Every structure is written in structure tokens, then in C-alpha cells.
Amino acid sequence: MPYSNRTSFMTAEQDSPRTSRKTSLEQNPTTNFYHNEIHFYGQSRLHSHQNQHDRSHLSPSSSISEDIESSHTVINGSSQTVYSLPDHDTMHKATTSGKAEADPNHYTTIIDSSTTATTATAASALPEPKTYPIAWVLLFFIVLIRAAVAIFANTFSPIPSVTADFMGISLSSINWLYNTMAICYIVASFFTSYLYKKIGVKWSLFLSGLILSVGCWIRWVAVRINPPSFPILMLGQTIASLSSPISLNIMTTFAVIWFTENRRATAGMFIVSNYGAIIAMFLMPAIATGKDKIELTVIVVASIATVATIPFLFFPAKPPTPASYSVVATETKAGAPAKPELTLRQGTMLLLRNPHFLILLIIHSLNIGLSIAWNGLMNQAIAPYGYTDNEIGNIAAIGVVGGTFGCLMSGPIIDRTKQHKVLLKIMSPLMFSTYIALIFVVKKDSFAAILYTNMLSQFFLSFMVPVCVELGVEISYPVTESLSTSILWQVSQLIGFILVLVMDLFRDVNGEPKDNLYKALIFQAAIAGVCFFFSMIFNGPMARTEALKVQEKAAATAAQSEIITNNTAMSRYHYDSSDTMQTLTETNQARTQHHCKEEV
Template sequence: MELKSLPPRITRHSGSRNGGAAPVSEEEGGGGEEEQQRIMPDDGAVVYQVYKERWFGLAGLMLMNIVISWGWLTYAPVSDSTQIWFGLDSQSPVNWLATVIFFTYGLCGLLLAVLYTLNRHGVKPALMASSFLVLVGNWIRYSCTQRKSFGGVMFGQILIGFAQPFVLSAATHYSDLWFTSRGRISATALTSFSNPFGAALGQLINLMLATSPEKIPEMTFWVAIIATVASLPWWFVKSRPPTPPCASAVGKKLGFKESLGVVFRNRGFLLVFVMFSVYLGFFNAMSSLLNQIMLPYGYTADEAGITGAILIVAGLVTSAIVSPINDRTHSFLTAIRIFVPIIALSYVALIFAPRTHTLAAPFAISALLGAASFSLLPLVLEWAVEQTHPAPPELTNVTLWVGGQILGAVFLIIMDALKDKDDNDKMWKSLIFEAVVACAVSPLTLMLGHSANRRIEIDKVAAQRIGAS
């Protein structure tokens, strides 16, 4: 059950991010709310409530993240067949189909458009822009795949990359608007994890769709069909709830310039930004290169695909347990200090896993890495919002994701360049590079100090006032 609370003297929400909605009584709230709590100050009634519609919008963000991520890794699981179909000299151009997605996320003009859209107009316009770009990008890819135009496929991939920030950056913004302090981590987790879940679907299903180079156009067609079906319904999602869910959702957020000062002068945020960027970057790079990491050691493409799926599924299952617990305990720092060393040690173990020539080692390490990475992701996103409130949550979200995506592209290029050309393109040097950097940043967790979770404290104070009234 989520916490619904309000300070006793709030009587109107004008100027808030909930559209300036006036307070409503129980009778005015309509049938859409699940729960509400009211007090009666001298000058009228105020209601905070959560709405069932929040799940529809959350589902929209999740599905869009899935199809965009599926688009990101459409060709990576079948890189050898893609190389043959387009007549490429190596698999490096295929790697660029994934790399370009990371770089598009970091375009300053695009990020400003994303921040403006979310801050001023909410989630609905962001989903509309994203779904349009996904539709156009996927069908351009299909048309150009039939004509064996690799440049055209790259252009379609760039459009899909433009779609990603509109939904990936909306996770904390949406949870801040529609959920209370006892549900935000779980909501952010569901939205954020749908991105790697789409990658897992691509790892498994695309292998079944493209069993030979001649099947590449057919695979691209079915991915486009799925993306089309997933994109259309979300034009009907609401941007904001009629009334805020809790006290911390009422206050007006800081302006953009003020927020930049609050965010980038926050020592804890800067430390977490470095860690998050490195670990997300390596996760993205490894997901893109998993096929090429395992195949030179005699593994099959199917076995590499299963390894990628285990990485995602183990993460989803673990996070489904960890996120609700942290929604209740709010033990952000403790959890971060547990998961970061596990991730670093997993990258060390990954150096030796392919050399065992067994499935047990890569399967086990992927499960451990996925479990720790997925559990860490929403914790960091929500902790950053707590530490920088009342800065808009989309600002910290965008900043963290940009760091991870840009480093993902840089790491992918470096790891591709470190292939051992004299030994069947084995990537042992790449895995050593990955492990060294991952271990180097892990001690930063010890530099994080304990500080107040600002939104949670606001809701606690509001709840105490209600209890005392």
C-alpha cells in the first residue's frame, strides 16, 4: 500500500507540476482514484490521491522502452548473418548500428527538447514523439534491408536512437508525478528495466527469426510490425494526474538554471554520476558484444543469446524483490554499497568465463551481474532525485542516462579495437579493460555521505501533521 498524505494547510496546487489543479473533495474525485485522504482546514478540502490510470501510462513507457531497445540490438545477435547479407568486410560496421544509438542520446539539442517536453508538457507528448520516430525508423530499416542498403539501415537506426531519450528519461519524472514515496522505486524500476528486457527479447527472438543471412529482411519486418503495434495506443496516455499523489509532488520545481546549480554542485550526485555512467556503459557495451565475446571460444550464437537472456531475466527477478523492499526501507546507500562491488567482481570473473568452454561459468556470472546491475539502476535514479529535490527529476535522469549511453559508445569502440586479431578476434583484452575500470570506480561508494532523502522527509512530515490533527 502506498503512502497518501498531505500537509494540513495546502489548499490549492496552482503553479505545481500537476497542472494547477484545484483541490477536490471525495465526491469530485470521480471513479478513477484508488485511494484518497482528506483533511478539512478552515478554508476548504484538500485531497491527495493515486489513480488507476497511472498503470496505463507506466505500461506505455515500458512498451516503448522494450521496442526501442529491441531496435537497438536488432542486428547484434545475428552480427555474422548481417555481415554476410550486406556484404561487409567485418562485423565492426554492425557494431556501429548499436553504437550510434548511444551517441544519439547525447546530442545536446535533442536532450534540451526532451527536458522541455517533459517539464512543460508531460509524458504524453514525449510518448507521441517517441512512437513517431520508432515507426518511421523501423520501416525505413525494413525497406533498406530489402535493398541491401546498409547506409539506409543506419539512418533508420539513428531515428530509433532519437526516440529513446523521450521515454528512457521519463522514468523518474513519471513516478514523481503519479506515485508516492512508497512506490516510486518500483515504478522507476519497471520503466527502466523494460529497456534491457527488450534487449533480451532481441537476443533470443532475433536468433530464431534470422537463421540464415537471407532471413535478415524478414527479421527486420517482424521487428517493425511489433514496434508498430506497441507504439500506437500510447497516444492516449494522460500527461498528469488531476491531483497530486502526496505532499512532495505538490511543490513547484526549480527553474532550469537554478536546477543546474543544485545538481552539479551536489558532491554525492557527481560521485554517483561517475559510477552509474561507467557501469551502465559497460553493461550496454557487453550486451552489444556478447555474441562476439563468446563465439571465438567455440560457443554458438544460440548459447550467446541464452547467456544474454539469463543476464536480463536474473536482473528482472532480483529487482522485482529488491525494489519493493527499498520502497519501504529507503536504504539507498546501503544497497548501493552492496551492489557496486558485486558488479565490479562480476566483470573480473567474466575475463575467465569464456575460457572455461563450459556453459555453467558464463551463465552463472551473467546471472550475478544482471541481478546486481538491475537492482542498482532504479536505486541510483531515485536516490539522485531525492538528493537534488526540488530540481526536476527529469534533469538528473537525463544526466545519468547520457553518461551511461555516451560511455557505452566509447567502451564499445575501445573493446572492439582491443580484439586479438592474431587469435580469432578473441576479446580477452577487452574484458580485462572492462574489469580494471569497473574495479577502479567501485571505491567511490565509500565517499558517499549520509544525507536526507528530501521528498521522503516532506511526506513523513505531512503524515505526522495529519496524525496530530
């Protein structure tokens, strides 16, 4: 009998008796008819329906064979295909009319299943990793809260004289407002990793914004009362400073949760970029034109912090489906290698015993520490050579712009190339060269040279920041991303604070010009040389990337094994639906004829 559609899952072995229609269905009318119930996991069971022998003596209209299941369902993942065997009345009409239906489609909806269906099942077992649009919206508000932190940090540094006059304090006291931030960062960083694990990314960011807002409004109280209170101002400064490590150290943890592997460095690049400093360099002098405008300046900063905090209340804690299947804490279904759960103490000790992480810690800490020290002392290093505050402000602003461009370029390049170590070895000598150049360009009538050298210096060192942070995540595996990042930034702030104190000791009060920091510039270049040296010898393994590759390979192997297992199980119960229907028709025709003869 010709036919076109067959229900065939997989070609069975040639020696298997189930490949023969005659063998599988050559049954006496009084014996069993069989059907297969095939399940997703390849567990197939044979069900039999025993004919009642005395039913063969009933009338022709009801003398058809035993009850046959009218439908079978094969479920593959989320798809469902149904095919139906004929019921009693349909079979009786076909046989008693002497017209055996030639087209098996009359009885069956053939299952279009094979390896493709099973493969789709394995592939769809886990949703495809993706970056949801809301992740970019959330990233925007993280950048906004980071900008608010930077504006807070640079509230008074562009206007030190006006602030000191308004508060009735010295410039050294104004400098301690800046130093307080570094101390708070070091202390608070001890707890950020625990905080992320305890309350999650969403509420950590909200807490950061809340602390920042409270501290900024306390500063407003300090300048609102008469006379202004420096202790209250310092209290608000201290509270608000605690928000900085929470919102900065979270960059890798946030990127892992919300962004796919090829977008994480880009996301981190936006978070670490110092947009707020650029805004503060131009906004603060524009608002605080006199000491009577200090209160307005503080209100503007507090309002920005409050507005940046509120949106985090309305964001989800995590995306609908994972952005990536990174190495998880428990063994995966596919049997991939698992990432062990480490306590905070265990993770810290593991990092401190990791020589590759220690080398990277030196590189990142010296790089960021030099940036902190230079930005803090740049005014004092350049001013003795006759440059005005306006010119120094322009040099600082252009430097921040250069650093921002460095971060903006670094992230996408890392994501595209994945050549972290190569980029580190390229940028570190360029960074080193700019610090050497500063020794020679910081002099009288050299404004343009200082401006461009400082811009290039900030560009190269900022380019290295995402590279080092991503490398920290890679070489510290299986330690959590938040812990390695927190330690990198914590030690960097400590080194920066120390370098400021040490470089200030090189001030030449009797030199030419007076109070110059020429020796400090030489010391600064020497420290940059140490950073360059360790960058050249660094060769840490990409442990996290390798672990992910092993996991993906294991998952693919497990999926393929499941496909083979399922198809092998299906092949054991292989049959052709059209042949089955033909045999059923012929059998029931014979039974009907036999019954009619008995009646006669």
C-alpha cells in the same frame, strides 16, 4: 428544562458573558434579538433584527416578536448542516396555547459540530494522494514502448552474419548500427528534460513512439528496395534511435506524477527492465532463418513499434487528483516550503556543483558503461575460446533474464525499506566480484561458469540501476527529476561508448588464443573496482525526502492552527440552542400576556 441536544461548538471562557443564557438573551421585547452566522473560516458576524415597536399593538395572531431568521447554515468543507428557529406562526401557536414546547428538537435540527468537523474540513482541503488503476495501465504501455525500443535496438545484433550477407556489408558496419544508438542517445538526452516540461509526459511518450515507428518503417524501405540501401537503413536507424532517451529518461517524471511515494521505485523498475532484449534474443533468430526473411523481420519490428504507440493518444495527461503532494513550485496554502523554479541552465549548473551528485554520476555511469561494453564485446571475448554462436546467444539471453530479475526485485525493496544507500553499498561489492570472476572463468570448457557468472553480474548491476536513479532524484533536489535522470543516463551512454573503444584496444592479435580480450577483462574489473570504491564513500543526503517531511509537518501544523483558530472564533459566540428556545418562549408568553392585558 431537561434537554439532550445542544448546539455547542466549544466551551467558552468562564468569564465570558456569552456563556450565560441570561446575559446573552435577557432582552426587552423592544430590543434586539441576535443570532450567529458561522462560516467555514471562523469569521462570525452578529446580525440584529430591530423590532418595530408599534407591532406590539397588533392582533395576537400577528403580535409575535420581530422577524427571526428561520434557518442558519454552517458549512464545513463539503458538508452542510442546517438548523431552524421557529417561524412566527409556530411560535404564536405554541405561546397562545399556553404550551411551551419542552423538546427543543421540535424547533431545531441540532448541529453536530465540534473539533471533529473542523478537523475533517482541514483534512479534506486536499484530496488524499492515491495511485489510480489507470496509472498501472499506462505503465504497462510504457513498458510496451520500452520493449519495442529494445527489440528495435537488437534487431540485427542476434543475426549479424545473415544481415551482413543480405545487405552486402561487413560485420563492422553492422556494429555501427549499434554504435549509432549510443551517439543518438547522448545527443537527444540534452533535450529530454526540456521536452517533458514543454509538452508533458503523455505527448512525450507519444512522440517517442512516433519517432520510433517512422524510423522503423524507413528501415523497411531500405530493405524493400532492390538492391537494399545501407545509407537509408542507417537513416532509419538514426531517427528511431532518438526515441530511446525520451522513453527511458522519463521514468522518474512519470512516476512522480502518477504514483504515490511508496510505489515510485516499483514503477521505475518496470520501465528500466529490459524485457524487449529478452524477446529479441529469441524472436529475431526464429524469424530470420535466412537472408530472404530480413524484410519480414523488419516489418515485425515496425509493426510492434506502431501498435505500442497508438494507445498514448487515448490516455489522460495526468491523474484526476495528484498521486502525491511533492514539493511544488509555488508556496502551498499551508505555508510549506516551496520548491524554487530553476531553468535548465540553472539546474544543470547546480548539479555540476553538487559533489554528491558527481559521485553518484561516476557510480551510475561506470555501472551502466561496463554493462554496455561487456554486452557489446562479449561475443568477441568468448568466441576465441571455441564457443559457438548458439552458446554465446544462450549466455547473453540468460544474462538479460538475470538483469530483469535484478530490476524486478530492486524496486519493491527500495519502496519498502527506503534504504537506498545501504542497498548501494551491498550490491556494489557483489557486482565488483563478478567482474573479477570473469577474468578466471572465461576460458575453454567453462560454459556453465561463464553463464552463471554473467547472469549474476547482470543481476547485481541491474539491481543498482533503480537505486542510483532514485538517489539521483533525492540528492539533486531542488533540480527537477527529469534533468537529473537525463544526465545520469546520458553520461552512462557516453562512458559505455568510450569503454567499448578502449577495451577493443586490448585485443591480443598474437595471443593464445588469437584475438583474445583477456587484458580487456582485467581492465573491466579495474573499472568495476573504481565504481565499488565510490559506492563505499557515497553518503549524499536524502534532500527530497527531508523536504517532503518538512512540508508535511508544516501542512499538519497549519491545519492544526486553523482548527484552533476556527474553534476559538466559534467559542466567542457560544450558546445553547435549547436554552435559547426556552428563553424565546418565555419572553413571547410574557409579551402575549402583556398585550392581552392592554386589550382588556
